[in-house]
Amino acid sequence: MDALRLARAFAxxxxxxKIEGSYHGHHDTVLMSTKPSVEAAxxxxxxxxxxxxxxxxGDIKNNTIIAPYNDAEALDRILxxxxxxxxxxxxxxxxxxxxxxxxxxxYLQSVRDxxxxxxxxxxxxxxxxxVTVAPGGVTEIYAVEPDLICxxxxxxxxxxxxxxxxxxxxxxxxxxxxxxxxxTFNGNPMSMRAGLVxxxxxxxxxxxxxxNGLSKQLADSYIGIIEEFDMPMHVAQIGxxxxxxxxxxxxxxxxxxxxxxMRLSYAYWLFLANRGILFPPGxxxxxxxxxxHTQDDIDQHAHVFQQFVTELRR
Ligand SMILES: Cc1ncc(COP(=O)(O)O)c(C=O)c1O
Numbered sequence: 108m109d110a111l112r113l114a115r116a117f118a119x120x121x122x123x124x125k126i127e128g129s130y131h132g133h134h135d136t137v138l139m140s141t142k143p144s145v146e147a148a149x150x151x152x153x154x155x156x157x158x159x160x161x162x163x164x165g166d167i168k169n170n171t172i173i174a175p176y177n178d179a180e181a182l183d184r185i186l187x188x189x190x191x192x193x194x195x196x197x198x199x200x201x202x203x204x205x206x207x208x209x210x211x212x213x214y215l216q217s218v219r220d221x222x223x224x225x226x227x228x229x230x231x232x233x234x235x236x237x238v239t240v241a242p243g244g245v246t247e248i249y250a251v252e253p254d255l256i257c258x259x260x261x262x263x264x265x266x267x268x269x270x271x272x273x274x275x276x277x278x279x280x281x282x283x284x285x286x287x288x289x290x291t292f293n294g295n296p297m298s299m300r301a302g303l304v305x306x307x308x309x310x311x312x313x314x315x316x317x318x319n320g321l322s323k324q325l326a327d328s329y330i331g332i333i334e335e336f337d338m339p340m341h342v343a344q345i346g347x348x349x350x351x352x353x354x355x356x357x358x359x360x361x362x363x364x365x366x367x368x369m370r371l372s373y374a375y376w377l378f379l380a381n382r383g384i385l386f387p388p389g390x391x392x393x394x395x396x397x398x399x400h401t402q403d404d405i406d407q408h409a410h411v412f413q414q415f416v417t418e419l420r421r
Pocket of ligand 1: 130131132133203204232235
């Protein structure tokens with residue numbers, strides 16, 4: 108929310124482009140097309156803007172343009188159509204509110220090149236990927252540098268926290284005369300302390316290697332079981348994050364979400380929950396291997412998944 112306000116002020120423009128299926132928080136600004144229905148979504152290369160909730164003013168909707176993920180040409184076309192109107196493109200660089208959808212080779216770099224060419228800021232929402240996929244998040248893994256970045260969740264080590272940052276040239280406009288930055292809980296001492304300790308003392312290179320290694324191992328176990336039982340599933344994993352998607356083919360963009368078998372997703376979630384593997388609520392989420400998880404935890408998880416598949420195939 109604050110990053111978008113800053114981007115608008117910096118650019119002197121109102122419109123924002125957001126990626127279909129990407130989620131950026133429960134504030135009004137871009138609560139659009141997070142999971143639009145087949146009937147409402149419009150053409151894939153030029154999606155409609157579909158508010159995810161009632162109660163969002165029409166003006167906000169009119170200022171939010173939707174682009175498909177993994178389609179740099181479509182983004183280029185949309186920015187050309189709206190030349191001079193768009194302040195920023197915001198995206199989860201890896202979509203993590205529709206399971207996990209990974210960027211195709213070169214996509215993020217193309218997005219970087221295109222936004223730069225059109226004079227539009229690029230915002231990576233790394234709220235879920237920051238720290239969990241690598242110490243430097245997706246930005247580190249794909250070596251693509253956005254203008255602004257949003258972080259939260261894991262950087263607080265369990266305490267409520269949010270942060271955004273970016274190029275000095277942009278951030279310096281936050282002051283009492285230009286872009287104000289307010290909030291009762293901003294800079295909350297407990298959260299700040301937890302964040303500092305998490306980032307400097309707990310997330311060591313060894314801790315990252317441990318969590319990411321276990322996550323890769325879990326993904327490999329899933330893949331082995333899926334192949335053995337020929338399940339209509341695939342696994343998407345990056346760093347400590349991973350998930351099973353109930354669909355054979357990898358998902359290129361949000362539209363694949365409509366093919367996911369929700370009955371199986373629900374059965375899977377419940378089966379695991381009943382055996383002590385507690386995923387976050389919602390089928391759109393994924394595992395996050397914590398640095399506190401052990402080899403036994405991962406073996407147990409893989410074992411329960413195998414049980415689930417065996418039950419289904421009986
Ligand atoms: C990518 C992303 N951005 C931002 C948020 C913050 O969302 P909220 O305002 O619902 O806490 C979330 C929460 O899940 C998220 O996944």
